[in-house]
Amino acid sequence: MISTSLHELLDAQLGDLYIQGTRVETLEKKDDVQMTSVVTDSRQAQAGSIFVAIAGERVDGHDFVTGLSEDVALAVVDHLIDGAAVPQLLVENTVRALGDIARLNIQKRRAFAARGMNEFTIIGITGSVGKTTTKDMLHAVLSRLAPTVAPQGSFNNDIGLPLTALQVDEKTRFFVAEMGASAKGEIAYLTTIARPDISIVLKVGVAHLGGFGSVEGIRDAKSEIVRALTSSGVAILNADDSYVRTMAEMTKASSIIWFSRQSAEDQPKPKVSGMVSSVIVRGTDTHVDEDNRAKFSVQLPDGTSFDLRLGIRGEHNVFNALAVLSVVYSLDIPEHIAASVLSQMSTISAHRMHVAEVTRGEASFTVIDDSFNANPDSMRAGLNALASYKKADEGLLRVAVLGAMLELGSGEEDAHRRIGLYAAEHADAVIAVGSSEDENLTRLAACLADGAGQKAQLVANTHEANALVEKLAQQHRAVVLLKGSHASGLSALASEWIH
Structure with missing residues (x-):
C-alpha cells in the first residue's frame, strides 16, 4: 500500500x-x-x-x-x-469502503506513473475456467522482470480484489487482477477499483449459470472486463470460443490479440472493425506426455515460432499459456523469457492439478488433486488429465472421485449425469461423493453416479470415499483424481492425504 x-x-x-x-x-x-x-x-x-x-x-x-x-x-x-x-x-457498507480505499491506492499509483515515476500496468483476467492458473502463470513471468502484485489463491471478488490492490505500492510495475463474478455487474464494479489496461477473457462456460440465467448472461457479465478498457487498452480474447469472439464488438480497445489452439485453416483470425488492430497467437500440434505435460508449437504474430513444453500438468493449460504469451507479446517482452518460465514452472495455487504420491496404511496411490472447485468444463479437463496420466500403463487403475458442482441452474441434474457419463468413459471407477450434512450435495452426487452407470459407487461423505480409495489401492496400482466444488469437502481430503 x-x-x-x-x-x-x-x-x-x-x-x-x-x-x-x-x-x-x-x-x-x-x-x-x-x-x-x-x-x-x-x-x-x-x-x-x-x-x-x-x-x-x-x-x-x-x-x-x-x-x-x-x-x-x-x-x-x-x-x-x-x-x-x-x-x-x-x-454505510464496510465492504464497499474497502473497495473505496483500494481505488484510492490505485489512483495514487496511477498518479505516480503519470508523473513519470515508474510505469504501471493492470492486467485483468476473467473466464469461466482457468482464471487462477493463468494468473499464477502470468505472475511467474512478469515477476521475473519487475515487481508484480497478484492475488493469493482465488482472491477475485469484492473483498479479495481490493485486498490485493492494496498490496500495490510505488514500486509495483504490474498488477495482475483476477476478476470473478456470480452475477451481472460484479466485474464492472471491480473494474471501477482497478481499471485494466489489458483485459483477458479465457472462456465463457456454464459456471454460476444459476446466477446468470443463460450462457448469454454469463457472456454479458464476463464482457464487462473488456467494456472497461479505454481506447488505449488491449483486449486478449479466445478465438476458439464463439461467445468470447462476440466481445470484439463490445470494447473500446483499439487493439485485440486473439489466441487459438487451431491452425489458420481451421480457425481464421476473427474479423473486426477497420479501425481496430487485430493479431492472433496460435498454439498447435499439441502432444501430451506420460506425466500429462503438454508440448505444442507457438506461432506469434510477428512470424516467430517455437516449441514449448509446459511445466505444469494438463492439456487444458495450453489455452492459459497462450493467453499469457499474448500478454507478453502486447508488452514487447522477449518470448524466450516467458517460454523459459512456463517450461520450468511446476507449482501453481493449491488444489490445481497437483500430483503427489500418497501412502495410507497398506495402500499407496498417486493423487491428481484438482479439487479447488468444479464446473462442467473443469470437470472434463480434470477427467482428460486422469485419462492421459501414464496413458501407456494399461495396468493402472484410474479412479475419479467426484463431488457435486454448484450454481448450475435448473439443468443441474442433467449436467451432473452428463459428467458422470464422461467420467465413465475416462475412468475405470467413479466414486460420487455426497454429504452427510447437505442433502442437495448428495442428490447431485447421485446424478453423477447415475450417469456413470455400473462403474460408479455413491458414498455418503469423504470418509467413505477415503475408505473405498484405500481398498481399491490395496488391490491395484491406482491414480486417483479429486474434483468437486468447495462444499464437497474434497479439498480437505486432498490436504489430509498429501500433508
Missing part, C-alpha cells in the same frame, strides 16, 4: 471520522496519522494498519474492534463501537 494519511481519507469523503466517540469534521495535525496497510483480520492489525470490520457468515469483525491496540491507525465500521481505543471511520 502507498502510505496514505487519515486526512486524505477524509478528503475522499469515504465516511465520518470519530475519535474517542466524537465526530471530527476538521482533523487537527496532531491527530493525523500515516496508514501503510489494510487488513480484515484483527490478528494482522499492527501500527499503521487500517482494520476493516466485515460481518461474515460466522464472524463479525466489529466484535474485535475493542481489542485493537492503540497504535492501529483506524477501524472502518458500519456502526460505532463503544470503548474502542482507535479512531473509527463510520461508513
Whole structure:
C-alpha cells in the first residue's frame, strides 16, 4: 500500500471520522496519522494498519474492534463501537469502503506513473475456467522482470480484489487482477477499483449459470472486463470460443490479440472493425506426455515460432499459456523469457492439478488433486488429465472421485449425469461423493453416479470415499483424481492425504 494519511481519507469523503466517540469534521495535525496497510483480520492489525470490520457468515469483525491496540491507525465500521481505543471511520457498507480505499491506492499509483515515476500496468483476467492458473502463470513471468502484485489463491471478488490492490505500492510495475463474478455487474464494479489496461477473457462456460440465467448472461457479465478498457487498452480474447469472439464488438480497445489452439485453416483470425488492430497467437500440434505435460508449437504474430513444453500438468493449460504469451507479446517482452518460465514452472495455487504420491496404511496411490472447485468444463479437463496420466500403463487403475458442482441452474441434474457419463468413459471407477450434512450435495452426487452407470459407487461423505480409495489401492496400482466444488469437502481430503 502507498502510505496514505487519515486526512486524505477524509478528503475522499469515504465516511465520518470519530475519535474517542466524537465526530471530527476538521482533523487537527496532531491527530493525523500515516496508514501503510489494510487488513480484515484483527490478528494482522499492527501500527499503521487500517482494520476493516466485515460481518461474515460466522464472524463479525466489529466484535474485535475493542481489542485493537492503540497504535492501529483506524477501524472502518458500519456502526460505532463503544470503548474502542482507535479512531473509527463510520461508513454505510464496510465492504464497499474497502473497495473505496483500494481505488484510492490505485489512483495514487496511477498518479505516480503519470508523473513519470515508474510505469504501471493492470492486467485483468476473467473466464469461466482457468482464471487462477493463468494468473499464477502470468505472475511467474512478469515477476521475473519487475515487481508484480497478484492475488493469493482465488482472491477475485469484492473483498479479495481490493485486498490485493492494496498490496500495490510505488514500486509495483504490474498488477495482475483476477476478476470473478456470480452475477451481472460484479466485474464492472471491480473494474471501477482497478481499471485494466489489458483485459483477458479465457472462456465463457456454464459456471454460476444459476446466477446468470443463460450462457448469454454469463457472456454479458464476463464482457464487462473488456467494456472497461479505454481506447488505449488491449483486449486478449479466445478465438476458439464463439461467445468470447462476440466481445470484439463490445470494447473500446483499439487493439485485440486473439489466441487459438487451431491452425489458420481451421480457425481464421476473427474479423473486426477497420479501425481496430487485430493479431492472433496460435498454439498447435499439441502432444501430451506420460506425466500429462503438454508440448505444442507457438506461432506469434510477428512470424516467430517455437516449441514449448509446459511445466505444469494438463492439456487444458495450453489455452492459459497462450493467453499469457499474448500478454507478453502486447508488452514487447522477449518470448524466450516467458517460454523459459512456463517450461520450468511446476507449482501453481493449491488444489490445481497437483500430483503427489500418497501412502495410507497398506495402500499407496498417486493423487491428481484438482479439487479447488468444479464446473462442467473443469470437470472434463480434470477427467482428460486422469485419462492421459501414464496413458501407456494399461495396468493402472484410474479412479475419479467426484463431488457435486454448484450454481448450475435448473439443468443441474442433467449436467451432473452428463459428467458422470464422461467420467465413465475416462475412468475405470467413479466414486460420487455426497454429504452427510447437505442433502442437495448428495442428490447431485447421485446424478453423477447415475450417469456413470455400473462403474460408479455413491458414498455418503469423504470418509467413505477415503475408505473405498484405500481398498481399491490395496488391490491395484491406482491414480486417483479429486474434483468437486468447495462444499464437497474434497479439498480437505486432498490436504489430509498429501500433508
